[in-house]
Amino acid sequence: MPKIILVGVDGSDSARQAAQTAAELAAATGARLHVVTAVDEKTRVDDDVVLGDVRLLTPGERAEAIATEVANSLAGITAEVHVGLAHGKPGDALVQVAKDIQADLIVVGNRRVQGIGRILGSVATDVAHHAPCDVYIVKTV
Template sequence: MSYKHILIAVDLTDECHPVVERALGIVARNEATVSLVHIVEPMAMAFGGDVPMDLSLLQQQQFDQARERLQSFAGRYPQLGEEQRCLAYGQPRQELHRLAEEQGCDLIVVGSHGRHGLALLLGSTANDVLHGAPCDVLAVRLKKPKD
Protein backbone atom coordinates (compact mmCIF):
# COMPACT_ATOMS: atom_id res chain seq x y z
CA MET A 1 0.00 0.00 0.00
CA SER A 2 1.23 3.46 -0.84
CA TYR A 3 0.66 6.31 1.60
CA LYS A 4 0.12 9.87 0.40
CA HIS A 5 -0.04 11.90 3.64
CA ILE A 6 1.39 10.78 6.97
CA LEU A 7 0.55 12.40 10.31
CA ILE A 8 3.22 11.95 12.99
CA ALA A 9 2.02 12.49 16.56
CA VAL A 10 4.68 13.22 19.19
CA ASP A 11 4.74 14.12 22.87
CA LEU A 12 8.05 16.01 22.41
CA THR A 13 10.08 13.71 24.68
CA ASP A 14 13.45 12.40 23.53
CA GLU A 15 12.11 8.86 23.50
CA CYS A 16 9.76 9.63 20.60
CA HIS A 17 12.52 10.41 18.07
CA PRO A 18 12.30 6.76 16.83
CA VAL A 19 8.63 7.45 15.99
CA VAL A 20 9.64 10.35 13.75
CA GLU A 21 12.51 8.40 12.20
CA ARG A 22 10.27 5.40 11.40
CA ALA A 23 7.60 7.69 9.93
CA LEU A 24 10.12 9.63 7.83
CA GLY A 25 11.36 6.35 6.40
CA ILE A 26 7.82 5.57 5.27
CA VAL A 27 7.47 9.12 3.94
CA ALA A 28 10.64 8.73 1.85
CA ARG A 29 9.64 5.32 0.43
CA ASN A 30 6.19 6.61 -0.53
CA GLU A 31 7.17 10.15 -1.52
CA ALA A 32 4.37 11.20 0.84
CA THR A 33 3.45 14.49 2.41
CA VAL A 34 4.12 14.64 6.14
CA SER A 35 2.74 16.58 9.09
CA LEU A 36 4.13 16.60 12.64
CA VAL A 37 1.68 17.30 15.45
CA HIS A 38 1.82 17.75 19.20
CA ILE A 39 -1.41 17.92 21.19
CA VAL A 40 -1.61 20.11 24.29
CA GLU A 41 -4.22 18.68 26.64
CA PRO A 42 -6.45 21.00 28.66
CA MET A 43 -5.17 21.25 32.22
CA ALA A 44 -8.57 20.39 33.65
CA MET A 45 -8.30 17.00 31.92
CA ALA A 46 -4.88 16.40 33.42
CA PHE A 47 -6.24 17.12 36.90
CA GLY A 48 -9.24 14.85 36.45
CA GLY A 49 -12.04 17.21 35.51
CA ASP A 50 -13.41 20.15 37.43
CA VAL A 51 -10.80 22.52 38.78
CA PRO A 52 -12.28 25.41 40.79
CA MET A 53 -9.86 28.06 39.50
CA ASP A 54 -9.02 29.89 36.30
CA LEU A 55 -6.26 28.04 34.51
CA SER A 56 -6.28 30.13 31.33
CA LEU A 57 -2.96 31.90 32.02
CA LEU A 58 -1.23 28.63 32.93
CA GLN A 59 -2.77 26.97 29.89
CA GLN A 60 -1.46 29.75 27.60
CA GLN A 61 2.02 29.41 29.13
CA GLN A 62 1.87 25.66 28.58
CA PHE A 63 0.85 26.22 24.94
CA ASP A 64 3.66 28.75 24.39
CA GLN A 65 6.23 26.38 25.90
CA ALA A 66 4.91 23.53 23.75
CA ARG A 67 5.32 25.71 20.64
CA GLU A 68 8.97 26.38 21.53
CA ARG A 69 9.60 22.70 22.29
CA LEU A 70 7.97 21.66 19.01
CA GLN A 71 10.24 24.03 17.05
CA SER A 72 13.31 22.69 18.85
CA PHE A 73 12.23 19.05 18.47
CA ALA A 74 11.40 19.39 14.77
CA GLY A 75 14.63 21.31 14.13
CA ARG A 76 16.46 17.97 14.10
CA TYR A 77 14.61 17.03 10.92
CA PRO A 78 15.27 19.32 7.94
CA GLN A 79 12.46 17.65 5.98
CA LEU A 80 9.93 19.00 8.52
CA GLY A 81 9.46 22.64 7.62
CA GLU A 82 7.44 25.18 9.60
CA GLU A 83 4.35 24.58 7.46
CA GLN A 84 4.43 20.87 8.33
CA ARG A 85 4.35 21.42 12.11
CA CYS A 86 1.10 21.64 13.98
CA LEU A 87 0.27 22.38 17.58
CA ALA A 88 -3.27 21.48 18.59
CA TYR A 89 -5.26 21.86 21.80
CA GLY A 90 -7.64 19.21 23.11
CA GLN A 91 -8.02 15.51 23.75
CA PRO A 92 -5.33 13.64 21.74
CA ARG A 93 -7.57 10.99 20.18
CA GLN A 94 -10.17 13.48 19.01
CA GLU A 95 -7.62 15.97 17.72
CA LEU A 96 -5.61 13.35 15.84
CA HIS A 97 -8.75 11.97 14.21
CA ARG A 98 -9.88 15.51 13.30
CA LEU A 99 -6.49 16.48 11.86
CA ALA A 100 -6.21 13.22 9.89
CA GLU A 101 -9.61 13.84 8.32
CA GLU A 102 -9.03 17.55 7.65
CA GLN A 103 -5.62 16.97 6.07
CA GLY A 104 -6.61 13.81 4.18
CA CYS A 105 -4.04 11.66 5.98
CA ASP A 106 -3.97 7.96 5.25
CA LEU A 107 -1.57 7.00 8.07
CA ILE A 108 -1.15 8.21 11.66
CA VAL A 109 2.14 7.26 13.35
CA VAL A 110 2.26 7.30 17.17
CA GLY A 111 4.54 5.94 19.87
CA SER A 112 3.48 3.12 22.16
CA HIS A 113 4.99 2.10 25.46
CA GLY A 114 3.35 -1.35 25.23
CA ARG A 115 2.03 -1.11 28.77
CA HIS A 116 0.55 -4.06 30.60
CA GLY A 117 -1.57 -4.52 33.68
CA LEU A 118 -3.17 -1.43 35.22
CA ALA A 119 -1.70 0.93 32.62
CA LEU A 120 -3.25 -1.20 29.89
CA LEU A 121 -6.65 -1.12 31.60
CA LEU A 122 -6.48 2.66 31.90
CA GLY A 123 -5.65 2.91 28.22
CA SER A 124 -3.01 4.76 26.29
CA THR A 125 -2.94 7.42 23.63
CA ALA A 126 -1.88 4.90 20.98
CA ASN A 127 -4.79 2.63 21.86
CA ASP A 128 -7.23 5.56 21.90
CA VAL A 129 -6.05 6.74 18.49
CA LEU A 130 -6.44 3.28 16.98
CA HIS A 131 -10.14 3.05 17.81
CA GLY A 132 -12.23 5.05 15.40
CA ALA A 133 -9.28 6.35 13.38
CA PRO A 134 -10.22 7.50 9.88
CA CYS A 135 -7.09 5.82 8.43
CA ASP A 136 -4.32 3.32 9.20
CA VAL A 137 -2.43 3.71 12.48
CA LEU A 138 1.15 2.60 13.11
CA ALA A 139 2.15 2.29 16.77
CA VAL A 140 5.95 2.37 17.11
CA ARG A 141 7.17 0.64 20.26
CA LEU A 142 9.09 3.05 22.48
CA LYS A 143 11.92 1.98 24.72
CA LYS A 144 11.48 2.61 28.42
CA PRO A 145 13.63 5.50 29.63
CA LYS A 146 16.58 4.40 31.72
CA ASP A 147 16.35 5.34 35.41
Protein backbone atom coordinates in the same frame (compact mmCIF):
# COMPACT_ATOMS: atom_id res chain seq x y z
CA MET B 1 1.38 4.72 -0.78
CA PRO B 2 0.59 7.43 1.73
CA LYS B 3 0.68 11.03 0.56
CA ILE B 4 0.19 12.62 3.99
CA ILE B 5 1.69 11.14 7.15
CA LEU B 6 0.80 12.49 10.59
CA VAL B 7 2.87 11.86 13.71
CA GLY B 8 2.09 13.05 17.20
CA VAL B 9 4.93 14.09 19.49
CA ASP B 10 5.11 15.08 23.14
CA GLY B 11 8.84 15.28 23.78
CA SER B 12 9.12 11.69 25.01
CA ASP B 13 11.67 9.24 23.65
CA SER B 14 8.82 7.05 22.41
CA ALA B 15 7.35 9.92 20.39
CA ARG B 16 10.76 10.87 19.01
CA GLN B 17 11.29 7.30 17.82
CA ALA B 18 7.86 7.33 16.21
CA ALA B 19 8.70 10.64 14.50
CA GLN B 20 11.97 9.19 13.19
CA THR B 21 10.07 6.24 11.70
CA ALA B 22 7.42 8.55 10.25
CA ALA B 23 10.13 10.67 8.60
CA GLU B 24 11.76 7.58 7.11
CA LEU B 25 8.38 6.44 5.75
CA ALA B 26 7.73 9.91 4.32
CA ALA B 27 11.14 9.95 2.64
CA ALA B 28 10.63 6.48 1.18
CA THR B 29 7.17 7.26 -0.18
CA GLY B 30 7.50 10.96 -1.02
CA ALA B 31 4.75 11.81 1.46
CA ARG B 32 4.32 15.08 3.32
CA LEU B 33 5.02 14.73 7.03
CA HIS B 34 2.99 16.60 9.63
CA VAL B 35 4.46 16.74 13.15
CA VAL B 36 1.79 17.69 15.67
CA THR B 37 1.72 18.20 19.42
CA ALA B 38 -1.52 18.26 21.37
CA VAL B 39 -2.29 20.70 24.15
CA ASP B 40 -5.23 20.16 26.46
CA GLU B 41 -7.09 23.42 27.05
CA LYS B 42 -7.73 22.34 30.65
CA THR B 43 -4.06 23.01 31.40
CA ARG B 44 -4.24 26.56 30.10
CA VAL B 45 -2.13 29.24 31.71
CA ASP B 46 -2.65 32.97 31.27
CA ASP B 47 -0.40 34.41 28.56
CA ASP B 48 1.12 36.91 30.93
CA VAL B 49 2.27 34.63 33.76
CA VAL B 50 5.64 35.91 34.93
CA LEU B 51 8.12 34.32 37.32
CA GLY B 52 10.66 36.93 38.33
CA ASP B 53 11.94 38.50 35.10
CA VAL B 54 10.94 35.53 32.95
CA ARG B 55 7.56 35.05 31.29
CA LEU B 56 6.53 31.41 31.48
CA LEU B 57 5.61 29.65 28.27
CA THR B 58 1.96 28.77 27.91
CA PRO B 59 1.15 25.09 27.37
CA GLY B 60 0.47 25.92 23.72
CA GLU B 61 3.84 27.60 23.32
CA ARG B 62 5.60 24.65 24.97
CA ALA B 63 3.74 22.19 22.76
CA GLU B 64 4.56 24.12 19.61
CA ALA B 65 8.22 24.36 20.65
CA ILE B 66 8.34 20.57 21.06
CA ALA B 67 6.81 19.97 17.62
CA THR B 68 9.17 22.49 16.03
CA GLU B 69 12.25 20.97 17.68
CA VAL B 70 11.28 17.46 16.57
CA ALA B 71 10.46 18.65 13.04
CA ASN B 72 13.82 20.42 12.79
CA SER B 73 15.59 17.22 13.84
CA LEU B 74 13.87 15.39 10.95
CA ALA B 75 14.66 17.93 8.24
CA GLY B 76 17.65 15.94 6.97
CA ILE B 77 15.55 12.80 6.53
CA THR B 78 12.58 14.05 4.54
CA ALA B 79 12.07 17.20 2.52
CA GLU B 80 8.56 18.33 3.43
CA VAL B 81 7.87 18.63 7.16
CA HIS B 82 4.97 20.67 8.57
CA VAL B 83 4.49 21.60 12.22
CA GLY B 84 1.13 21.85 13.91
CA LEU B 85 -0.60 22.30 17.22
CA ALA B 86 -3.76 20.39 18.10
CA HIS B 87 -6.16 21.07 20.94
CA GLY B 88 -7.61 18.44 23.24
CA LYS B 89 -6.58 15.07 24.57
CA PRO B 90 -3.71 13.66 22.48
CA GLY B 91 -5.57 10.70 20.96
CA ASP B 92 -8.67 12.72 20.11
CA ALA B 93 -6.58 15.62 18.82
CA LEU B 94 -4.53 13.40 16.49
CA VAL B 95 -7.67 11.81 15.07
CA GLN B 96 -9.19 15.25 14.44
CA VAL B 97 -6.04 16.57 12.75
CA ALA B 98 -5.91 13.43 10.60
CA LYS B 99 -9.45 14.20 9.44
CA ASP B 100 -8.68 17.88 8.89
CA ILE B 101 -5.57 17.28 6.75
CA GLN B 102 -6.92 14.08 5.18
CA ALA B 103 -3.96 12.05 6.42
CA ASP B 104 -3.38 8.65 4.87
CA LEU B 105 -1.36 7.36 7.81
CA ILE B 106 -0.97 8.20 11.50
CA VAL B 107 2.25 7.11 13.19
CA VAL B 108 2.34 6.77 16.98
CA GLY B 109 4.70 5.18 19.47
CA ASN B 110 3.71 2.66 22.08
CA ARG B 111 4.67 3.40 25.63
CA ARG B 112 4.99 0.78 28.29
CA VAL B 113 1.99 1.22 30.53
CA GLN B 114 1.84 -0.43 33.93
CA GLY B 115 -0.83 -3.00 34.55
CA ILE B 116 -1.68 -6.38 33.17
CA GLY B 117 -3.53 -6.40 29.91
CA ARG B 118 -2.22 -3.02 28.73
CA ILE B 119 -0.38 -3.70 25.48
CA LEU B 120 -0.49 -0.22 23.97
CA GLY B 121 -0.38 3.20 25.51
CA SER B 122 -3.66 5.07 25.81
CA VAL B 123 -2.89 7.43 22.90
CA ALA B 124 -2.04 4.55 20.56
CA THR B 125 -5.19 2.73 21.66
CA ASP B 126 -7.42 5.79 21.15
CA VAL B 127 -5.92 6.50 17.73
CA ALA B 128 -6.16 2.87 16.62
CA HIS B 129 -9.85 2.76 17.56
CA HIS B 130 -10.93 6.08 16.04
CA ALA B 131 -8.55 6.95 13.20
CA PRO B 132 -10.02 7.74 9.78
CA CYS B 133 -6.96 6.18 8.13
CA ASP B 134 -4.29 3.54 8.62
CA VAL B 135 -2.29 3.60 11.84
CA TYR B 136 1.34 2.54 12.19
CA ILE B 137 2.31 1.78 15.79
CA VAL B 138 6.07 1.95 16.26
CA LYS B 139 7.49 -0.49 18.79
CA THR B 140 9.45 1.88 21.01
CA VAL B 141 9.76 -0.14 24.23
